[in-house]
Each structure stands twice: as C-alpha cells, then as structure tokens.
Amino acid sequence: MAWHKKPKTNLTKLRLLRTFIQFIMFLLLNLTFFLIGATWLVLPINMPRSIFSSSEGAFFLLQRMLTMAIIPLIPLAAFFLLGALFGRLFCAWACPFGLFQDLIGYLTSWIRKYEPTQETNLNLRQIGEFIVIATALVSTFIGINVAIGEKAAAQTAFDVFFDQPWAVLSPSTFLFTAIPLLFWWGGIENFIIWEKFVHIDVIFWLRLSVFIIALIIIIYIPRGWCRWFCPVGIIMGHLGTHSLLGVGRNISKCTHCGLCEDVCPMGVRILSHPAEKVRSPQCTNCLDCVAVCPDDAMEIKFL
Ligand code: SF4
Ligand code: SF4
Ligand code: SF4
Structure with a gap:
C-alpha cells in the first residue's frame, strides 16, 4: 500500500537530520581539536573531558566537583533544569556516545537485533541505578577526605579513581580519552608509537574489557548502553x-x-x-x- 512508503521516507529523513545535529554537537563539544578554547556548555550527556574536548558532561563534572569537595551546583542545575524541560532529549540529539551507538547500529544493521521484554528493559536499569549511587557515594567520601585535609591519603587509596571514580570505567572515557591519548599523544608525528603499548597497565585492560562488552551489547541491542547502564540516562530517565x-x-x-x-x-x-x-x-x-x-x-x- 502507498502509505508504507511515507513513514519509511519520513523516518529516514528524521534520522539523517538527527545524525547531522549529533555531528554538529560533537564538533561543538570538541572545539579544542580546532585550537579553539574551552566552552561552558554543561549538558546532561555522556561526554568526558579529553585532550580535544572543550566541555564536559554533567555527570563527569559532578564527580570532579564532589571529589574536590565543591558543591556541584552547575551539574545539578544542568540535570534538573534541562531534565524537567526536555527529558532525555539530549540523549537522542546531542550525546557523542549516543551518536557512537547509533553509528554502530547503522553499520551493523545486517546483524539481527534483539528486543528484550519491557520488564527486562526496566529491571536492568537497576544496574545503572547502582552505578549512580555508588559513584555519588564514593565521590562524596573522597570529597569529605579532601575537605578534612586527608587528600594525600585518599589519593593513595583511590589511585586512578581519585578524580572521577566512574570515569575510569566508563566506555565513553575509553573511546574519547584513552584511545586518542594512546594514538595522538605527542602530536600527529607520533601518531602511532608501538612502544607505548608496552607500558599499558592492568587498568587499561579492564577499561578495554568494559568497552568491548559495551560494544557487543550495542551491536545486538539498539542503544543497549543507554537503556541500562549509563548513569546520565538513569538520572535523566527519572526526570x-x-x-x-x-x-x-x-x-x-x-x-x-x-x-x-x-x-x-x-x-x-x-x-x-x-x-x-x-x-x-x-x-x-x-x-x-x-x-x-x-x-x-x-x-x-x-x-
Ligand atoms: S500511533 Fe503507533 S500504533 Fe498508532 S497508528 Fe501510529 S504508528 Fe500505528
Ligand atoms: S543514556 Fe548516556 S550514553 Fe546514552 S545518549 Fe544518554 S547520556 Fe549518552
Ligand atoms: S524513544 Fe520516545 S520518541 Fe523515540 S521512538 Fe521511542 S517513544 Fe518515540
């Protein structure tokens, strides 16, 4: 029937428009790559600070401020104001890790996708809820230690988890920070120096493992990371x-x-x-x- 063509065309046009806007947002968030300075764009998206990024997502900033013993008014305002107005709009239209998942979905569209039941979909969000609560508690605990003058002891105890506890394991940090650092550090002339791989530590392999697990989930379940694991998606979902x-x-x-x-x-x-x-x-x-x-x-x- 004729109407079968109409929705498909509309959907294709909308997805093209959304991908275009996601790319524009990705460029805006990574202005440092073009030697343009930092911006003050704090959005509820999964965007870590990297060597190229000119801003930082609200959940990453929240961790950084908590561990520095600063009341995180700016990220909380970003969550609550934007969430109350627009819900998870930024997940679909602005988040770089959302764009990454959409691109993986388009590139692997020939692979059969799975759609869990609504109950499973909602139940698995508890993993993300746990990540939100655990990150907030650990970040606050570190911040309290900083506030009472025990920064050095906390630094030793939490090591790489000291600044932003969840950022270490987040696959978006691996994608936008660890990989560029590995390949880009020192400029284009040092694009690949294989000796760097000799110095990779156990944390790197842990992060790589989380990233690969996330990638497999994303390939088989559209936006699989957004549905159940991303702390930003969990917070914005409530709002x-x-x-x-x-x-x-x-x-x-x-x-x-x-x-x-x-x-x-x-x-x-x-x-x-x-x-x-x-x-x-x-x-x-x-x-x-x-x-x-x-x-x-x-x-x-x-x-
Ligand atoms: S709202 Fe959904 S179910 Fe209803 S006509 Fe539109 S596409 Fe079909
Ligand atoms: S749920 Fe997280 S990763 Fe997914 S689009 Fe939203 S902020 Fe980005
Ligand atoms: S995520 Fe929301 S807006 Fe998008 S298709 Fe589903 S119900 Fe519609």
Whole structure:
C-alpha cells in the first residue's frame, strides 16, 4: 500500500537530520581539536573531558566537583533544569556516545537485533541505578577526605579513581580519552608509537574489557548502553517521566498498527502508556515514532 512508503521516507529523513545535529554537537563539544578554547556548555550527556574536548558532561563534572569537595551546583542545575524541560532529549540529539551507538547500529544493521521484554528493559536499569549511587557515594567520601585535609591519603587509596571514580570505567572515557591519548599523544608525528603499548597497565585492560562488552551489547541491542547502564540516562530517565517535552498519541487517529513500537530505538512499549503522553524513563524524545506513524497519530507534546 502507498502509505508504507511515507513513514519509511519520513523516518529516514528524521534520522539523517538527527545524525547531522549529533555531528554538529560533537564538533561543538570538541572545539579544542580546532585550537579553539574551552566552552561552558554543561549538558546532561555522556561526554568526558579529553585532550580535544572543550566541555564536559554533567555527570563527569559532578564527580570532579564532589571529589574536590565543591558543591556541584552547575551539574545539578544542568540535570534538573534541562531534565524537567526536555527529558532525555539530549540523549537522542546531542550525546557523542549516543551518536557512537547509533553509528554502530547503522553499520551493523545486517546483524539481527534483539528486543528484550519491557520488564527486562526496566529491571536492568537497576544496574545503572547502582552505578549512580555508588559513584555519588564514593565521590562524596573522597570529597569529605579532601575537605578534612586527608587528600594525600585518599589519593593513595583511590589511585586512578581519585578524580572521577566512574570515569575510569566508563566506555565513553575509553573511546574519547584513552584511545586518542594512546594514538595522538605527542602530536600527529607520533601518531602511532608501538612502544607505548608496552607500558599499558592492568587498568587499561579492564577499561578495554568494559568497552568491548559495551560494544557487543550495542551491536545486538539498539542503544543497549543507554537503556541500562549509563548513569546520565538513569538520572535523566527519572526526570524525563515528568518533563514538559514528550510525545503522545492521538487515540482517535491511532489504528494500533504497532509501527511506532517497532522503530523505537529504546524499546518503549508506546501503546501500553497513557495516550496523552509516553511516560517512560527510556524515552529520549528521538521522534522516530512521530516520523513513522502512517496516521499522524504520534505527536510532540509540550506540557
Ligand atoms: S543514556 Fe546514552 S545518549 Fe544518554 S547520556 Fe548516556 S550514553 Fe549518552
Ligand atoms: S500511533 Fe501510529 S504508528 Fe503507533 S500504533 Fe498508532 S497508528 Fe500505528
Ligand atoms: S517513544 Fe518515540 S520518541 Fe520516545 S524513544 Fe521511542 S521512538 Fe523515540
């Protein structure tokens, strides 16, 4: 039927637009690569500070400030204000690690993807919840030690985990920091110096292992890291269920064809949510469901 072509075209156009905006954001966040100085863009995204980045994601800044015994007002404001207004919008449209996952998804589209049940989808978020709580507790503990003059002892005890405990294991830090450092350190003339690999320590292999596990999950489950493990996604998911921006379904137009659920990259069971607004912690406001709906039943909602 003719309408089968329309949603596919709309979806392709939307995904192209989103990928373009994600690339622009990636360039904006890495201005140092073009020898342009730091910016003060603090967004709820999975972006560590690297040798190229000109800003830092809110969760990384939060850890850095807590371990320095500074009240993290800026990252908390970024989370709560942007989360209350836009939900997980930045996950779909601005996060570099989200872009990486989308690109891996497109490149491996020939591999069969798996869609866990809604229950599994929500239950596995507890791993991410644990990462958020553990990181906050460890960072605060380090900060307290710094505040009472025990910085040297804390530094010795926590070693590489001292500045930003979760950043050490985060696959985004490995992708955007460890790999560029390994290949780029010293400038283009030292692009690859194989002797550097001799000095790699056990932490590197641990980080590489986490990265490879994340990569395998992402290949088989679209946005697998975003769904269950990313601390930013977990925090923004809680705020996103009450955010002003969202998507909803016009039940007088909906024919229950299920196309919107089929294309949702986060596995949201849209039809099981209240029609007026999808209140899922997984929804990133990517708008794929709006673009694909053949009856224009999916709508952007603000309020
Ligand atoms: S949930 Fe995904 S898109 Fe959102 S900040 Fe984390 S890695 Fe980025
Ligand atoms: S909202 Fe649109 S795509 Fe989703 S089930 Fe209804 S008609 Fe189909
Ligand atoms: S429900 Fe719609 S807007 Fe939300 S993640 Fe799924 S496809 Fe994107």
